Amino acid sequence: MKPTGPIPPDFQWRDGALMIGGRSADEWIAVAGDTPLFVYDLAVVRDRIARFRAAFAGVSLHYAVKANPHPPLVAAIAPLVDGIDVASAGEAQLALDAGMDARRVSFAGPGKRDRELAMAIEAGITLNLESEGEAERALAIGRGIGRTPRLALRINPDFELKGSGMKMGGGAKPFGVDAERAAPLVRRIVAAGADYRGLHIFAGSQALDAEALIEAQRSALALAARVSGEAGVAPPHVNLGGGFGIPHFANDAGLDESRVGGALSSALSHRDPILAEAEFTIELGRWLVGEAGVYLTRIVDRKASHGETFLIVDGGLHHQLAASGNFGTVVRRNYPISLTKYSDSAKVEEVTVVGCLCTPIDRLGDHVGLPEAKVGDVVALYLAGAYGASASPQAFLGHPPPLEITIDGTRIL
Numbered sequence: 001m002k003p004t005g006p007i008p009p010d011f012q013w014r015d016g017a018l019m020i021g022g023r024s025a026d027e028w029i030a031v032a033g034d035t036p037l038f039v040y041d042l043a044v045v046r047d048r049i050a051r052f053r054a055a056f057a058g059v060s061l062h063y064a065v066k067a068n069p070h071p072p073l074v075a076a077i078a079p080l081v082d083g084i085d086v087a088s089a090g091e092a093q094l095a096l097d098a099g100m101d102a103r104r105v106s107f108a109g110p111g112k113r114d115r116e117l118a119m120a121i122e123a124g125i126t127l128n129l130e131s132e133g134e135a136e137r138a139l140a141i142g143r144g145i146g147r148t149p150r151l152a153l154r155i156n157p158d159f160e161l162k163g164s165g166m167k168m169g170g171g172a173k174p175f176g177v178d179a180e181r182a183a184p185l186v187r188r189i190v191a192a193g194a195d196y197r198g199l200h201i202f203a204g205s206q207a208l209d210a211e212a213l214i215e216a217q218r219s220a221l222a223l224a225a226r227v228s229g230e231a232g233v234a235p236p237h238v239n240l241g242g243g244f245g246i247p248h249f250a251n252d253a254g255l256d257e258s259r260v261g262g263a264l265s266s267a268l269s270h271r272d273p274i275l276a277e278a279e280f281t282i283e284l285g286r287w288l289v290g291e292a293g294v295y296l297t298r299i300v301d302r303k304a305s306h307g308e309t310f311l312i313v314d315g316g317l318h319h320q321l322a323a324s325g326n327f328g329t330v331v332r333r334n335y336p337i338s339l340t341k342y343s344d345s346a347k348v349e350e351v352t353v354v355g356c357l358c359t360p361i362d363r364l365g366d367h368v369g370l371p372e373a374k375v376g377d378v379v380a381l382y383l384a385g386a387y388g389a390s391a392s393p394q395a396f397l398g399h400p401p402p403l404e405i406t407i408d409g410t411r412i413l
């Protein structure tokens with residue numbers, strides 16, 4: 001048997017049935033009407049936001065909507081956070097539709113088209129500029145439509161977030177302007193009469209090591225101070241990035257966010273005077289919503305091959321690519337997985353859970369231990385709240401899209 005990641009502690013069992021919020025997984029399937037089904041539990045997100053607030057007093061929290069753009073979830077999160085970070089005009093519209101004030105929406109990401117820049121400038125959204133060329137296009141579009149663009153500068157940091165699953169800074173990168181070229185561009189933005197909003201420094205994702213995050217945040221603060229000093233311009237706002245990870249695999253331990261918060265608070269109290277008036281933000285996706293989601297998929301077939309047992313489910317990597325190990329991971333390892341019902345008498349067997357796609361990479365649980373399961377039983381895959389439905393190749397092989405619900409207690413939002 002191969003190990004599986006830890007099931008988030010937010011889920012309980014009642015009479016052998018997996019509970020998600022105030023109802024069992026099977027009840028949610030009955031209410032939603034079918035499988036495969038993603039269920040996002042708002043109570044878990046609220047808990048993470050409360051933990052952030054407790055650890056990071058005085059620091060703003062932004063939701064990085066690319067982690068999960070399910071509209072009812074975004075609408076429920078919007079009033080609980082201080083801003084939403086988007087990376088396309090579509091996500092920007094989603095943030096506005098969720099009721100977020102345009103001045104609290106920031107738009108990063110390479111390759112913004114002119115019409116996306118125009119939409120953002122028109123709406124009063126802050127653009128986190130990714131290059132000198134993008135800055136000039138934004139300034140020209142602002143002049144053309146008679147609006148003062150709100151412009152921040154994303155810096156490609158000259159440091160890395162160590163131990164992060166996905167590096168987004170350090171060395172040659174398509175993201176942000178290289179640190180040594182940042183100050184002249186800040187001066188250019190200010191001289192051109194734009195509304196300069198400050199700096200954005202994002203060094204990586206999926207870090208579980210508090211020390212690595214503490215070091216990255218200190219480096220980001222120092223870099224913001226250095227660039228601002230060189231430019232001679234105090235930034236109204238500094239986005240220090242995010243990168244908080246969640247435990248996916250066996251032996252992963254959760255992040256100690258209170259340690260990170262304590263260290264940031266002390267770093268901020270000693271910050272360079274040029275940052276005295278700045279608002280500081282941390283932007284999080286996965287850490288806020290990843291553990292809140294469960295992907296429920298029904299067993300369609302059970303078969304034996306060369307002495308191994310395969311459970312074949314109605315879902316697959318076309319909905320939950322990350323669990324198959326094909327979304328930015330080097331070695332395939334098992335996400336946490338269970339059945340939605342346990343009977344005490346069932347004996348545990350070793351099975352491989354595969355999706356319904358006709359490709360060998362569609363593997364959701366590889367040689368995992370599950371209670372003996374039959375056709376019609378339902379498999380729960382955890383950590384499905386971030387980079388699931390919207391980050392998977394849904395058109396691949398022509399199966400229908402998954403159902404998605406956001407719940408709060410016993411209600412569907």
Ligand SMILES: *Cc1c(COP(=O)(O)O)cnc(C)c1O
Nearest residue numbers: 064067202205206243284285286
């Ligand atoms: C993807 C992304 C995030 C969110 O990353 P998580 O790992 O989900 O927290 C935040 N900021 C930027 C700039 C991103 O590209």
